[in-house]
Amino acid sequence: MIKDQNVVDIEYLNAGYRYAFSLSENQQDSEDLVHDAWIRLDKRYGKCPDKPLLFRTIRNLFIDQYRRKRKVQFSDFDEVRYDPAFEGREPGGVESAFETAYMEAEALQLQLDRLRYVEREALYLSVVEGYTADEVAQMTSSSRGTVLSLMHRAKGKLRRWLTPDEATGSDEPDNNNTVVKLTPGRNRS
Amino acid sequence: MSDLDKRLTDYYQSKTLNSSRMQAILAQSQRARRRRYYPALAAAAVLLVAVIGSWLGSWHQYSLKNQQTTLTLREAAMNHATRLQVDVEAGSLSVLQKNLNKLPFNLVMPEGSLYERLSLIGGRYCTISGNLAAHLKFTDPGTTEQYSLFMTPVATNLKSVDDSAMQIVGVDVSLWQENDVVYALAKSSVHSQ
Incomplete structure (x- = not known):
């Protein structure tokens, strides 16, 4: 049709x-x-x-x-972004399923933001759009091995970062668009 | 699908393009798509105008040419029908040429066997479409029919006349060009006599 x-x-x-x-x-x-x-x-x-x-x-x-x-924007390299969505919120302090979903989405967004764009891109094309590693490699002008490696690393990072105990873990971000979850008072100044 | 994959899918599926931006893109896209046809439409319009213009121009030219031919034929027919007296009576072309000395051209008979059996009566000055012309009168000894032969050099306004023949006010008249001279031969129609 x-x-x-x-x-x-x-x-x-x-x-x-x-x-x-x-x-x-x-x-x-x-x-x-x-x-x-x-x-x-x-x-x-x-x-x-x-x-x-x-x-x-x-x-x-x-x-x-x-x-x-x-x-x-050279100065952006070490910039840390403060996210007001987390202000005053404690893990587990949510009151409804809707709010939980919202918080999870926010958390995922923050952690996705920590990934390199090539990792997010590989994840999106493969997981959400359903393209094979070969197709993603063709679309991004890279090799299949690189795509598989990017996906593996990205998923590994997300799993670690999204585990409550490790959300503030020691993984060093790989890129310059760093986002670190901050609570008021911990902001560097 | 793992839990992480599901979270990622849900997360990205929840992202949709802002509806006002969506409308703006689609509207701009429609305008751009329409604009793609503008050059083709403009070219088609120009072509159409050119074709129509050319056709109108040709038609106009044809109309003018046709009009000039008809006017010349009519003028020759009217000159013949009025049966005006000749200015000079002459039995030969050389005598006529000598006497019609204001003519800016030489009198030359057109080709054809008709003129061999016709007898020249004389000639007079006349005009064809505003150009000074000679009007030669002949008679056919066998039938006593009178013929008028008009001749004038091809002037600018006579260049467009076509070889043609017509019957006008009871006169058979034919028109043609030969060696840079416009000729018109007229005789009264048989059935009108």
């Missing part, structure tokens, strides 16, 4: 947005990335031909931005 083009467009846009989010972990950046990529494909092909091409375009745009930011 042929899907309505509008429905396909919406599906692609949401998938593109999630993929962009897996790269940038930032809502505004992700919206801009998917917007720019979509318009770029529209101009070139008259429509978005397929999801892998949309992902590739988003990836190229993201890498361009990432390089630009690295050139300009």
Whole structure:
């Protein structure tokens, strides 16, 4: 059955947005990335031909931005971000299932933020989009071994970080976009 | 699917593009898609205008040409039908040429065997489409029919006349160009006599 083009467009846009989010972990950046990529494909092909091409375009745009930011923002390397979502909250102090789910999502987001973007990307494409390691390797212009290694390392880190006892563990972050869960008073100053 | 995989899937599936941004992208996309057709539409419009313009131009030219031919034929027919007296009576072309000395061209008979059996009566000055012309009158000794032969050099406004023949006000008239001279031959129609 042929899907309505509008429905396909919406599906692609949401998938593109999630993929962009897996790269940038930032809502505004992700919206801009998917917007720019979509318009770029529209101009070139008259429509978005397929999801892998949309992902590739988003990836190229993201890498361009990432390089630009690295050139300009040297001070970001050791920056520690304070997350107000954790202010005044104690582990286990939640009062409802909804709040628990919210807290878990927040925790996952924080830990995903600690991963390198290539690790998040490999996880997203494999786990959420269901691409095989070979396909992910092709989409990211890397080898199958690299993809498998990235996924293995990323999952290992997340499992350790998401275990309550080790959430504040000693794993050194691998990249410059470090996010460390902080409570008021522990902020470095 | 492991618990971590499920958490990751749930986490990312919960992310959807802001609806206002979605609408903005789709609207911009629609505009961009429409704009892709603009050059093709513009080219088609230009082509259409060119074709119509060319057709109208040709039609106009044809119309003017046709109009000039008809006017010349009509003028020759009217000159013949008025049966005006000749200015110079002459039995030969050389005598006529000598007497019609204001003509800026030489009198040359057109090709054809018809003129061999016709007898020249004389000639007069006239105009064809505003150009000075010679009006030669002949008679057919066998039938006593009168013929008028008009000749004038091909002027700018006569370049477009086509070789043609027509019956106008009871006169059979034919028009043609030969050696840079426009000729018109007229004789009264048989059934009108």
